[in-house]
Amino acid sequence: MSASSPVIVALDYAQMTPALELAASLDPSACRLKVGKELFTAAGPVLVERLQSMGFEVFLDLKFHDIPNTVAGALRSAAALGVWMVNVHVSGGRRMLEASAEALSGLTAPPLLIGVTVLTSMDAKDFSELACANSLPEQVLRLASLAKDCGLQGVVCSAQEASTLREQLGSPFALVTPGIRPAGATQDDQRRVLTPVEAMDAGSSYLVVGRPITRAEDPAAALHAINESLCVSR
Incomplete structure (x- = not known):
């Protein structure tokens, strides 16, 4: 099932059970799901398979960053799981990026391959410590x-x-934006944030939303409110 919403719900849990419980409360046509490093390390490929069996498209957010051959192999393994989207760190350089694209190019239904630029948890002060020109x-x-x-x-x-x-x-180059916070929500550990409406108006393709949905008293209602705000504004 392909979701009609740009929202990707971040399943930032340490174990499989609460992640599956949260997923069971959501509609696969109303969002996609993101599985990151902590949850994937704890639960492994079986979690991805369970979520897909529930009808969800999965963004496997493992931010691969290694030598070209290693990353290419990891991406082929991710693609074999049938995930919708995968990512790598762009700072891995041209040879790693080209190897990544090549690893998926011959597949019948490859996942979307996107690159991480600068983490949204970083602000200008944090970035200055990296001594980048x-x-x-x-x-x-x-x-x-x-x-x-x-x-x-x-x-x-x-x-x-x-x-x-x-x-x-330009388009159709996808812009996947974490750090999305509905009006009035706390920023938590994110720094460079916008509301869902602001992000879509700015050109975002997909919005990664975690705690404003996963920690809401009613996650399905929180997701619905975000989708409603986007429908009204667009």
Whole structure:
């Protein structure tokens, strides 16, 4: 089942049981699900298979970053699970990115391959400690341009950078934006955040939303409210 919503719910749990319970409360046509490193390490491929059997498309968020051959092999394994989207760190460089795209290119139904630019938990002060010659926005654009040039279908970026990336890189290049917080929600450990409506207006393709849904008293109602706000504004 393909979701009609741009929302990707982040299953940021340490164990399989609460993740499956949360998924059971949601409609696969109303969102996709993201499985990250903590949950995948605890539960493994069986969790992905369970979520897919419930009708959900899965974004496997493992942010591969290693030598080209290792990343290519990991992506082929991820694709064999039937996931909808996978990602790599763009800072792994051109050879790694090209090997990643090549690893999926011959598949009948490959997952979307996107690249992580700069983590949305970082602000300008954090970024300055990395001693990069570019500013944070400049580095995001540089990495996103490299990802597109190497054959990736999109990037993970802050919604605050989405308008610039959309203008510079065009469509249908996918912009996947974490750090999405409905109006009035706390930022938690995210720094570069926007509301769902602001993010879509800025050019985001998909919105990653975690705690505002997963920690809500009624997760399905919280998801519905976000989808309703997007339908009203678009």
